[in-house]
Amino acid sequence: MSSTLKFFFIGATGYVGSSVLERFLDHPEANNFEFTALVRDPRKAEKLKQFSVNAIVGSFDDAKLVEDLTAAADIVVDMGGSDNLGLAKSTLRGFQRKFQETGKPSIFIHTSGTIIIADDAAGLHSSDVVWNDADPDQIEQLPPTAPHIDVELEIIRADKEGYVRAYFVTPGTIYGIASGKFVDAGLAHKHSIQVPALIKTSLDRGQAGMIGKGLNIWPNVHIDEAADFYIDLYNAIKANPDSVGHGRDGFYFLLNGEHSLYDVGKEIGRALVALGKVTTEVPSTYTQEEVNKYFGGSNFLGTNSRGLANHSKSIGWKPKKTTQDLMASIKPEVEEILKHL
Template sequence: MSSEKTCIFITGATGYIGGAVLERLLKHPSASTFDITALVRNEDKARILESKFPVKVVRGTHQDFDKLEALAENAHVVYHCADSDDVPLAKALLSGLRKRHANTGDLPILIHTSGASVVTDDARGEYAAGIVYSDLNVEQLKSIPATNMHRNVDLLVLEADTQGYARSYIVFPSTIYGIAEGALFDAGVSNRHSIQIPSLIKAALARNHAGMVGKGQARWPDVHIDDVADLYIVLFDAIVSGRSGHGWEGFYFGENGEHSWYQISRAIGDALVAFGISKDPEPTAFTAEELAEYFGAESVSRYYSGSNSRLKGDRGRAIGWKPKYTTEDLLRSIRPEVGAFVQLQQGHKA
């Protein structure tokens, strides 16, 4: 990155994580030296983004492989914050990085977004168990089965590093929570809400009662959207200053606490009572029919909120990441999140 401008290409800028990362890149102390490009599918959002923010916008989809390849080839740094399971998308980005290295000798940087689902089990809410993975334990990381969720793309990203045409880093957010804030979100460019907790909120509103998978005993790590976005920037700064390894030494778990799924569902139940939607805050188990209706026909999606994932984000802390929000903040965040969806639901009915 010796040129005057650092060319950054970001996917997922209109999403929850990507929007929060882009928000911080635009506020970075070195933002004046960044030349940021984002791929955007939605025309209205593309127009707002390019008119109100110092971002170059390219219209396109994740199926525009030639376009994705060219955008990656032109970038010193690629932030991949979109679909973590899209193999053809990842291959297009990697092909572009390979071409850049072959044609310029530059060693581009890829910061890929995976997820804590990479180590989930099939507990279906019945128990809390599982190995606790540290992102500093490389042998433990290598032992994760290739068939696990997200692992197919993660291994492609790692192989690029092994082959030497890119320096790769992977961020693994856990249960992300909090209503995202900032200019991009205020402008309607990026999505304010996560997926995991809102999916449980929407199901609870549909049945007028909080629900959970099985007994809700399985456990997951959690991280606030502001903290995980900060991790991406702390990592970027560490890469630039030579303080971070890459490849297998470039795993970063986004984690600052752990919750049971029962705690999440009970907090939703408390909120439903507070809003006069339910009289009983105690969550009940989803029926098989409800699981299929609210979460999809596939077993992985149906029982997702009943799985265990046990992670410790030690590597990020070792390079200066200082997450400040805790599991208590997670539980406090649920009532306003429920309130936002209640308001949205009422708006649709009006």
């Protein structure tokens, strides 16, 4: 690699992406970094340039553009394409070109999610199955139908061929209202997906909701600690690349505590009662009609997804926020959403 490290960010203005990009911009070695980001909105691209980010207007479907930007980079950080096989193939073609030119594998930090280990419980039961991110043999038991897995298998094959070193950042439910200069500038999303979706549907139906009985369990991680991990991973790779697992041994779960869908629903109900928006804090089951209306017919929120972040913690990640913090974050999230409805 040259003395200047060239980063290419995909999904830089998203909820996670903006938080991660801001941390790299604040890295102690940032004077030696060069940042490029792919952005759909020309107005956001212009604003990003004010933060010393070379923003290129384009989409995930611009295959040649993605390939070219990847080939020009030393490190690619993807925080928006977990389900986009076409995007993955475009980046991999770029990595191949780079390797042919330099003989050195590039670094690919790809964001996935613990939905890859989810079951089909439909909220009717919990699960005793716990997946260990430090056990690649267990991870390889995931069925080919698992969400995201087609993308990850393609990337793992590339890692095995040796022209890229791939690391899979795999968060559970990310919670908390994002903050920072990109949020303040109107460049980034400040809300996650799962909890805000439950809040908005609860407001619409007049009662907190859950899939089935809400007995399913998911892990949780605060947005700030999730974003911190990307820096911990980069620092570990820089310090001793051969000591940091990649490819089939490159999954890193981000989680620090678990919650049931029922408990989250009840906390949302409690907040809505306190704000005078509903009359009961007890969540009720979404009807099939509501599942179709709110979630496109998917019971995703009723799945179990249980894991251990042993691999992530082994490289120095030290999350502190727990499920108690998740619950405490719900009322402020409700209040913030109500401001904009």
